[in-house]
Amino acid sequence: MEDRLIVPSFTGVDVELDIAGPGGRSYAFVIDWHLRALLAIAWWIAGSFLYQGAIHFLAPDDSQSTGFAFVVIIPASAIYFLYHPVLEIAMRGRTPGKRMAGVRVVKHDGTTPDAGALLIRNVFRLVDSLPGFYVVGLTTTLLTERALRIGDMAAGTVLVYEESPGALTLGDSSTNASAAIGNEKTEIARDLLDRWDHLAPTARKQLAGRILGSDAATASPSSTDRELRAQIEALLK
């Protein structure tokens, strides 16, 4: 399986994008599935309450069935079934679930797919979801080089990971830090600080020890988390 989508550019510097495999895809899909199910249920409850002043899962009598269908059933079904195509077009290849999973749909040339391609991609869910639980789609993502489901093959799209360009910073580290410990180590140290709260204390201690070089962490087992963090921050200043 290919890991990266490499797109040549006229600048001579290729655009490189990490391809999302079956795991990343499934993660995004599961989030989206829950969101659309919750939204549809929320509409069903709110719609039925607004229409009848009480929560009913079906129209209480035949005289109200048409209104109930148009106010409750049809909009809730539309939310559930049109969630993917509508949001992918509106959010240019993303959905809330894809955003949370850090993935987006692009064409093989790295650009945003047009509405036609996104519609095709979603219509082919009819085949990808066969015979149930997306067995066809999941199998093809496991077997194809770029982890594509049939909808992606039909539309010429691929799912890639994306990092938000929003929080761009070289950190508080100065050039002195780079000169002292090297660019690579500076980057690793800043990455560690970024991920500090998400790591287990033992992992933090080990990594901090490697960065601090003199095995400060292992040399002084009494060093607390806070002290280790302070030492790394001092190193970057």
Place this chain on the structure above:
Amino acid sequence: MDEATTRRWLERRLEMWQQTGSDVQRLEQGGSVSPEVALRTIRAYPEIARDLALARRVVPGGRATRRLEAIYAGLHRALMRDPVASRLHIVDFLARDLPAAVDSLKRHILWTSALFVACCVAGWWAVASYPELIGLFAAEEMIETVHAGELWTDGLLNVMPSSLLAVGIFTNNIVVAMTAMCLGVFYGLGTIYVISLNGLMLGGIFAFTARHDLAWRLFDFVCAHGFVELSAICIAGAVGVSVGEALARPGNSTRSAAFQSAVRSGGQVILACVVFLIGAGIIEGYVSPNPNFSTASRLAIGLGYWGCFVVVLSGRAIRLRRSAARTQIRR
């Protein structure tokens, strides 16, 4: 260039990267941007490319490099994207793309329609010869109603209002059309199955109603919406068969390219069919079950609507408008 110098240089570029990053975010959110922002973004593309090339060498996989990769990918998406669809695109689609797509499907439409008609005849023959086979095509309740000398469509409006009926019908027809197209990925066999089954059902049900002298009444019900509905299903089948053929016989293209091209071209035709199927559903909900419409008026609606369908799919609708506009200019 030593590491500290490179780093100092990269730090000096930080402001520009941040500016470009926020420009990219604005561009990706859509809407209009000022000419200054657009020009600044265009100028930033080669500059970011150069910075990225350097960052990849100095701090491969580093945080700054990853962020630069994201900005560069965002710039690439923003600058290389297709133009936004406008009214002109819709006119072009109706005047050029759609007729060209339909033209390329002519052979498939002919064969799929022939298969559908052949299956109708086969269904008719099968049920006319062995009436018990109707159980394969129709529900028990439907059979009982016909045995009682009535059509299941009689009094349909007493069961369900027109609006709801129309929504249910066009949703179902759109799903059938899309399924016929999508099942083409199984080398066209899935599509052939869908078309054959629909043909057999139609022929079988007509034969069954004919045995009870109800065929004319069934035709009376079907004629207002049926011409377009059946044509659209046949065309969706033709798209599915063309998708299957692209996979089986890709010609000079790669299999993947041929598949994409067939889906892309066929998808345009399906889009037009979907619009007409919505109309057919509305007719089926409001006109077909309404006893106040005479057979002549139903036929006029059915044939008139089918005429519109043919005119739009052949691109004549736009050509007629353009020639009318030219005549007016000459005057």
